[in-house]
Amino acid sequence: MSKPLDGIKVLDLSWVFSAPYATLMLQDLGAEVVKVERPGAGDRSRSIPPFKESVSGYFYMLNRGKKSISLNMKSEEGKQLFLDLAKEFDVIVENFVAGTVDKLGIGYEAVKEVNPKIIYASLNGFGSEGPYSKLPCIDGIAQAMGGLMSQNGLEGGKPLKTGPAVADSLSGIYLTVGILSALLERNQTGKGQRIEVSMMDSVFSVLEETVIRTSMTGEPLMARGNKDPLGAPWEAFETSDDKWVIVCASGNDRFIKVYHGIGRDDIVKEFEGDDIPSMEKRAANLDYLNSIFADWAKNRTAEQVLRFLADLHVPAGEVKTGKDLIKDPHLLGRNMVVDVEHPVLGKVKLPNLPIKFFGREMGIRSGDKPIEPQLGEHNKEILQSLLGLDESEINSLKEKGIIYEAGLINSSR
Template identity: 35%
Template sequence: MGALSKMKVIDLTQVLSGPYCTMVLGDMGAEVIKVEKYPHGDDTRQMGPFIEGESACYMMVNRNKKGMRVNLKHEKGKQILYRLVESADVLVENFRPGVAAKLGIDYETLKEINPGLIYCSISGYGQTGPYRNKGGFDIMAQGLSGIMSMTGEQGGEPVKVGIAIHDIAAAMTALYHILVAYIHKLNIGEGQYIDISLVDSGLAWTVWEAAAYFGAGEIPRPNGTRHRVSAPYQGFRTQDGSVLVGAANQKLWEKFCLNVVGKPEWITDPRFREGVDRQANVDTLAQLIQEIFITKPSQYWLDKMEAEGIPCGPILSYDQALQNEHILARDMVQEVEHPVAGKVKTLGFPGKLSATPGHIYRPAPTLGQHSEEILQSLRFSAEEIKQLQEEDVI
């Protein structure tokens, strides 16, 4: 039994930010009912690659949910949602602002049915502000937050972060706000409204960059793999690949000079003596280290740094990462049996709880898989369910 086994969640979201948030709630034991739009469901179902006709992208972020397909534009479809809301703790939606109100399923409407409802809206720019009505995907949020302007190599064009960082940031921001609201509800029985934006969520992660700007007016620029204030703290090419070096404090720096690159004179060199000196001369320092590192293979340098306790590591391709012995030992790759796709691999749980660990209770639902089961639990008769099907409500 998971820690959230008494929580009931209605998931009206699609694609990534909302589904990721509700997936984690499901991983922790919550009962999650995913209500997909009629007739085609979550847009992610159309995204490849496909395994036996089922979207791998959809399956990745919709495990541990029951699924139904409901036409919320139909009055009877709205009535189904209202019945679900009566006993729900949480509802999560990621419509564009204004759409939920137009459908009659906004917070103001639903809190009349259930005052204890925690209603979380996730959108590109939030429910307020001059951009509230704009459509916003992850890449637009990366642009507006300034993150894209500081990503990439020096002198290069702005680069999108390799993952959908604002989508996941919004998912995690929504998650901890939902949990805070749930604690509040457990204490006094009161629900509340939560407004989450992709832009705000990613921007909140730029803490070092904000410190540099608010503290000294510095505008972060692309740095490649370099750290903004520590050196050497970056990647270097080797004879057969690349490695990461994290000699980020004075003790590690001196070990690096003495026992890794064999350059004791760097310790007293005025260009590199202190951390501020190394940062001020980082271009020169990086070039000197690079000239040495390129002469030996990666493992040679990794072994030398490991022996000195200097943080270091390889730069793996994604397939290498998912086959790495440490990743596998941490159970970050798991398998789940899907009724159509068969055995499929999925990512594991990043947090390791001793008493209430995450668990895969069920695979992602097929389209409308649990519609009848859920309606029966809401005391719809067989005749009513048949009529709803005939009227294209479910």
């Protein structure tokens, strides 16, 4: 079955999470992705746990189905091989510190000379311009400097980053959007271009009302835990079966329904009023209002609390763990949790592509057996099919250390 990006070839210089997340999405949409890895070590995520028999589940998760060549681009011959390959690709993706690829002689200007139609997509911490541009960055730094950490955590507590690397994944999603937009424009103009996504920019762009609120009031929006002044009850509440339920009862009507429903008409009478005055009064007493609902919820199971709130059309949900999610009936029904088989890792579950095309399946399917590439596994295939090199030329490149194959990684498959 055809996919939207069938025929698109991506040369992927990226490593670890942010940009490999983008190229994984491109692959799930039909693109052929060829990773270019460092000789010897390869993508750093090959050394990130969990492991089974020295195979990284983390690397597998992000690189299933991609191909790998290992190329020493610090050598002149390796750099020339890269530029020769670049002629045959539609997209190049990299996520080094800004300016690194230019120093190596494989940046956009060099590639554009040999392939004017190339889409050259860069993802880095702070972009190629500005006072932070040369600073190294990983997810936690982007969350801090982009403003997320100051708003995450408990009220009055120390700043907290999120558990999952949301700066990485968010910037990867933005990079995907940029690449798809550039490909669409190239179809119209015939011209390639350079695009860039900054992790700090990406985090800053999703801070909701932070910028407008601060510019209007002069006061920064600080961490408030699970609470929100838009309504009550609004918090995570523990239930009698040791589960947690988050409730987000926005608006005056939901406030009235909830507290009337738990038998606290006295609270309704005390706080009921016109929307704006009532909202401000509730916000000023949110801890008190939450404590009343907490006392009610702790004597009921999560299922009872959620059923009560669902009947009132109040947004609420169970706080789910990873164990809950991989067997969640809704995610399973939407093909978001996929059972796959790996020759070393065995039967494992993976998250699927969340973009749904009606009438066509994207991503992976349960029962599939996608594998990740060994380091340099596709050197011969790529160099022969795209550059026309013969066996002796490829062997010569190996002997000179220009290309590298790791014969021991995943050798049992």
